[in-house]
Amino acid sequence: MSANKILIVDDEQAIVRLLSMSLKSDGYETCTAFSGEEALDVLKKQSPDIVVTDIKMPGMDGLALLKKIKELYPEKEVIIVTGHGDIDSTITALQYGASDFINKPVRDEALAIALDRAKTKITIRQQLASYTQDLEDKVAEVTKEIRRKSNFQRLLIHSSHDAIVAFDQDWQIVVYNPEAARIFDKKAGEVLGKMTIDDLYTPELAQYFRKEAKNKANDRDMPWQEMAMETREKKQIPVRYATNVLHEKNEFMGIVNFFQDLTEIKRLEKELIQSERMAAIGQTVSGLAHYVKNILIGLKGGSYVVDVGLQNNDMEKLNTGWQTIKKNITRVGDLTQDMLTYSKERKPEPELCYPNEIVxxxxxxxxxxxxxxxxxIVKSCDPEMGEMYLDTRTVHRALLNLVNNAIEACLEEETESRQFTVKIKTGKADDGSAVFEVSDNGCGMDAETKGKLFTPMFSSKGGKGTGLGLLVTKKLVAEHNGTIDIETSLGYGSVFTMKLPEKPGTARDVNDKKEV
Amino acid sequence: MGRKVLVVDDDPDVRSFVVTVLEENQYTPLMACDGVEGLEMIQKEMPDLVILDVLMPRGSGIRLYRHLKTDDILKAIPVIMFTGIALRSFLKSQKVLEEFKGEKVPEPDIYLEKPVEPQELVDAIRKKIS
Structure with a gap:
């Protein structure tokens, strides 16, 4: 918008008319007043952009009018017309905010220049106002956006399922969300801005995070870890936690801790373990029951045969029945032995022996x-084995179990054309351990069966196994600080490799000392 | 001598028990210790009845049973299943096999779960052959 309307004020009507005509011919719109009072009236009604006023007028003079205009309409530009040499008034006028002054008699060029300046001033003022408005709008908009974002982040922190606690560079607590309030059992009002890390955490934990902050100065993230956190109220809470050390331009700003309460998860884990144990016990009992039932079948059958032998005075029958009974008594004995071996801890008693003789x-x-x-049955014994310090009972028992398993694997396999072979190989490992390898070309195992081999009471032999054999073997071997490796392929056979270090007692002593 | 009864079982204790029961009741006992031997014996001797264990090496009782029941001549021989496996598990395995092989085999005439009293065994045999 360009300033185009000019008010001319002078008590001399001729001058007013002259100027008015001159300005109109220059394309301006004009209005006129012959006194200061009238000028104010016209200003009010017609709202000109620029006022050109004589300084000397009866009644309200130009200076008073200028003052009044600047009071009422600070955006209007006022050009003062002064008598020649009236420096004092001119200075006063400028102090009052006149945009320019011209001397009398008014020359057209001087007036044109003064008007141009006034117009430029108005334009600049208008632009400034519009910029200011723009700026204010922008600031308002940005403020709104910042508020929205900050609200969003506040809500985010507030609603997080993780407990979030942040400390500033002086270790004052600056962020503390409801989950944190729940875990630490303190309200946000008591904590925020009032507590430091030392008031919220136990001294040990506070010390720990202070140290972490120092240590990890260049490494922003610390991975998730678990701990049993103790609160200052001596409450133990299992948590998963992570810490970020906050920096701005290499300057330490504080740290933030995230905590996840694992109480519920730990409880569920415990429940799961418990129920797995119950299932294992169930399996144990049913496996055992099956085996015991088989023994019972043998004993019942045997005693019937004995009865018949007695009745008929048939010694052969008597003998058959008696053998059956004795065999099943042995089975009960073996089972009891297995159960005891499995449940009792036993230290191996190494003695000098010939492993090949045990084979x-x-x-x-x-x-x-x-x-x-x-x-x-094929054996291939390495004569280099010679004499070794091993627990002979372990070797004998474990080997017998493995060989029996190998034989049974052959019985299970239904390929009729195959000549079944169980091979027993001995040798010494590089580290001096005794190695016993039992291989068969029987039925082998699928991955699932192999995976279950060492679970309690798992038997792949129907009712014929106690489910304890391999378990006992594994336990004996473990007590001997040895290992068992299995390679197997369903339908083609298995290789069990048992490795027993010499003098396991010595190694055990070392461990014992370490524990002390 | 009485009628021929074949016992197929890998457990010698079970065999001697069943054989004794059979002898005491005037049957002629025959023995086989696995599925393959059992089938040979059946084809050779044509027993009047088969007492069959389920879990055995070399051709399980299940396989032998299915073989008997799908053979035009042999399917007439009555079979007593005599096993430590619960009937429910046995029938389940039959059902799986039937779906897999697409052939249906009649359920065993008599299914005895070990251990059994000698008299129970005798009653079962008498039910099938007198």
Whole structure:
């Protein structure tokens, strides 16, 4: 908008008319007044942009009018017309805010220049006002956006399922959300801006985070960790926590802690373990019941055969029945032994022995049975084994279990054309351990069966196994600080490799000392 | 001598028990210790009845049973299942096999869960052959 309307004020009517005509011919719109009072009236009614006023007028003079105009309409520009040499008034006029002054008699060029300046001033003022308005609008908008974002972040922190606690550079608590209030059992009002890290955490925990903040000065993130956190009220809470050290331009700003309450998860975990244990016990009992039932079948059958033998005076029958009974008594004995071995801790008693001789003993025990079922037993003993310090009971028992399993794996396999073989191989490992390898080309195992091998009471032999055999073997081997490795392929056979270090007692002593 | 009864069981204790029961009741006992031997014996001797264990090496009782019941001649031989496996588990395994193989086999004539009293066994045998 360009300033185009000019009020001319002078008590000399001729001058007013002259100027008015001159300005109109220059394209301006004009209005006129012949006194200061009238000028104010016209200003009010017609709202000109620029006022050109004579300084000397009866009644309200130009200076008084100028003062009044600046009071009422500070945006209007006023040009003062002065008599020649009236410096004092001119200075006063400028002090009052006149935009310019011109001398009498008014020359057209001087007036034009003064008007141009006034117009420029008005334009600049208008632009300034519009910029200011823009700026204010922008500030308002940005403020609103910032408020919205900050609200959002506040809500975010507020509603987080993690407890969030942040400290400033002086370790004052500046962020503390409801979950934090729940975990630490203190209201935000008591904490925010009132407590430091030392008031909220136990001294140990506060010390820990202070140290972390120092240590991790260049490393912003600390990974999630778990701990059993103690509150100042001595409440133990299992938590998962993470810490961020906050920096701005390399300057320490504070730290923020995130805590996740694991109480519920820990409870569920415990419940799960408990129910798994119950399931294992159930499996144990049913596995045992099955095995005991088989023994019962043998005993019942045997005693019937004995009865018949007695009745008929048939010694052969008597003998058959008696053998059955004795065999099943042995099975009860073995089962009891297995159960005791499994449940009791036993320290191996290493003694100087010939491992290859133990292999011979085991082979002697199983050969008749194996040959009766068309299974070859092949042994390949490394003579280098010589004498070694091993627990002979462990070697004997574990080996017998593994060989029996291998034989049974052959009995299970239904490929009829196969010549079944169980191989027992001995040797020394690089570290001097005794190695016993029992391999068969029987039924093998699928991955699932292999995975369950060492779970209590898992038997793949129907009712024929106690489910304790491998478990006992594993326990004996573990007590001997040894290992068992299994390679197996369903339908093609298995290889069990048992490794026993010499003198396990010595290694155990070292461990014992460490614990002390 | 009485009628021929074949007992197929891998457990020698069970065999001697069943054989004794059979002898005491004037049957002629025959023995086999696994599924393969059992089938050979059946084909050779054509027993009047088979007492069959379920879990055995070399051709399980399940396989032998299915073989008997799908053979035109042999399916007439009555079979007593004599096992430590619960009937429910046995029938379930049959159902799985039936779906898998697409052939339906009649349920065993008599299913005895070990241990059994000698008299129960005798009653079961008498039910099938006198």
């Amino acid at each position: 011979e003993e085991v082979v002697d025990l199983v050969t008749d049975f194996a040959n009766g079922h068309n299974i070859d």
